[in-house]
Amino acid sequence: xxxxxKAGSIPLLVSMPHVGTDIPDDVLAAMTPAAxxxxxxxxxLVRLYEFLGEMGASVxxxxxxxxxxxxxxxxxxxxxxxxxxxxxxCPVDTFHREPLYRDGHAPxxxxxxxxxxxxxxxxxxxxxxxxxRLLALHGRVVLWDAHSIASVVPRFFEGKxxxxxxxxxxxxxxxxxxxxxxxxxxxxxxRYTIAVNGRFKGGHITRFYGQPEKGVHAIQLxxxxxxxxxxxxxxxxxxxxxxxxxxxxxxxTRAAADWGRA
Numbered sequence: 001x002x003x004x005x006k007a008g009s010i011p012l013l014v015s016m017p018h019v020g021t022d023i024p025d026d027v028l029a030a031m032t033p034a035a036x037x038x039x040x041x042x043x044x045l046v047r048l049y050e051f052l053g054e055m056g057a058s059v060x061x062x063x064x065x066x067x068x069x070x071x072x073x074x075x076x077x078x079x080x081x082x083x084x085x086x087x088x089x090c091p092v093d094t095f096h097r098e099p100l101y102r103d104g105h106a107p108x109x110x111x112x113x114x115x116x117x118x119x120x121x122x123x124x125x126x127x128x129x130x131x132x133r134l135l136a137l138h139g140r141v142v143l144w145d146a147h148s149i150a151s152v153v154p155r156f157f158e159g160k161x162x163x164x165x166x167x168x169x170x171x172x173x174x175x176x177x178x179x180x181x182x183x184x185x186x187x188x189x190x191r192y193t194i195a196v197n198g199r200f201k202g203g204h205i206t207r208f209y210g211q212p213e214k215g216v217h218a219i220q221l222x223x224x225x226x227x228x229x230x231x232x233x234x235x236x237x238x239x240x241x242x243x244x245x246x247x248x249x250x251x252x253t254r255a256a257a258d259w260g261r262a
Contacts, residue, residue, distance in 0.1 A: 001063065002122040004046075005130070008058035011138035011260030012253065013130055014049060015205055016146045017071035017123065018042035020062035027068055030105035034098040035067050037233065040087075042148045044237045048228055049146060051250055055257060058130050062123060067091055067100055069115040071123050072145070072203035077112075080203060085155055090115060095153050131209060131216055140215040142178065142260040144253060145205045150231050151224040157199045163192035163227050164248075167202030167220040173210025174217035181255045182219060189248035192227065219256070 019042050023035065045061075052059050062071055069090055073080070077089040090107045093099050101107075107115070134141040151160050164186050168179050179196070186194050202210070202220040210218030225231050228242040 002119060003063050003126060004059075004061045005126055006053065006059050007130065007133075008052075009056045009137075010257045011134055011141045012055070012057040012144060012257040013127075013134060013141060014052055014057055014059050014144045014146055014253070015127060016042065016045050016049075016059070016061040017205060018062065018066050018147055019045050020064045020066065020068075022063050023065050023068055030101055031067070032099055032102055034094055035100045038065055038067065039233070039235075040066060040095050040149075041235075042146075043225065043235045044229055044242075045146055045148055047237060048242055048246065049249065049253075051246065052253065055253065057253065057257065058134065060123070060127055060130065064119045069112075069119045071120060072147075072205050074204045074208070075116055075120065080207070081201075089120075095150070095155055097155060127205070127209065135215050138260060140217065140260055142174075142256045143205070143209055143216060143218040144256055145202065145218065145220040147200075147203075147220060147222040148225045148228075149222055151226040161199065161222075161224050162195040163224045164194045165198060165200045165222040165224075166194070166196045167200045167206055167222065168197060168218075169202045169207045169210060170197050173202055173206050173212070174219050175212050178217050178256065178259045179219055181259050182252045185251040185255050186248050189251070191244065192248065217260075221252075 021038050021041055073089040079086055090112050092106050131141055168174050200222040206218045206220040209216055227245045229238050230236045
């Protein structure tokens with residue numbers, strides 16, 4: 001299976017496109033040791049969001065590493081942040097500009113198209129299918145795109161990121177009432193710094209599937225990994241930190257589901 005999926009009953013689908021760590025043997029054979037570390041993974045998010053099952057939310061999570069293909073990039077590989085540095089559909093380097101492929105072994109266009117069909121398309125087919133199912137059941141649905149990143153990545157931003165970074169494509173991917181309800185829960189907790197449509201406005205999944213006029217409301221949360229784990233290898237899960245941030249996460253996802261039901 002190219003992903004892990006559990007269908008829920010409430011109008012909330014949580015997508016985790018960057019949690020995958022598997023790399024096919026034929027792809028790995030062309031890669032450098034930097035790829036083996038998989039340092040740019042959204043580590044431990046499935047565990048962090050384990051409460052979603054009790055809520056009855058649908059959960060879709062990736063199997064394949066973003067180094068194979070990035071499920072949160074458009075298939076035509078357009079830059080979602082024009083004028084800013086970013087990694088592409090089939091990344092050729094890490095967030096720290098370490099090459100992922102041995103000289104002369106980076107994927108060509110034919111290989112990119114193969115990966116689109118083999119790894120990218122199955123995830124998006126399932127995502128679309130589940131959104132349609134929940135939309136038919138409830139009349140509207142909330143798509144929560146869950147991400148995490150190291151708190152300091154000089155390639156992409158200066159200094160330390162806020163702890164919780166919400167993206168709604170500058171308000172285009174969901175109704176204002178939804179984002180306000182979610183962010184209000186984050187602010188009420190008071191322990192974490194917050195940004196809305198700052199450095200992260202939402203990737204392809206948020207921007208493409210978020211169609212409020214059709215009943216699909218999408219929001220992305222990019223969390224600093226320092227809120228729940230060790231940011232240095234071997235990237236250990238910190239249960240003491242995670243238990244704290246799970247409190248506002250529960251409140252935020254519950255607010256999203258309640259808004260979807262209303």
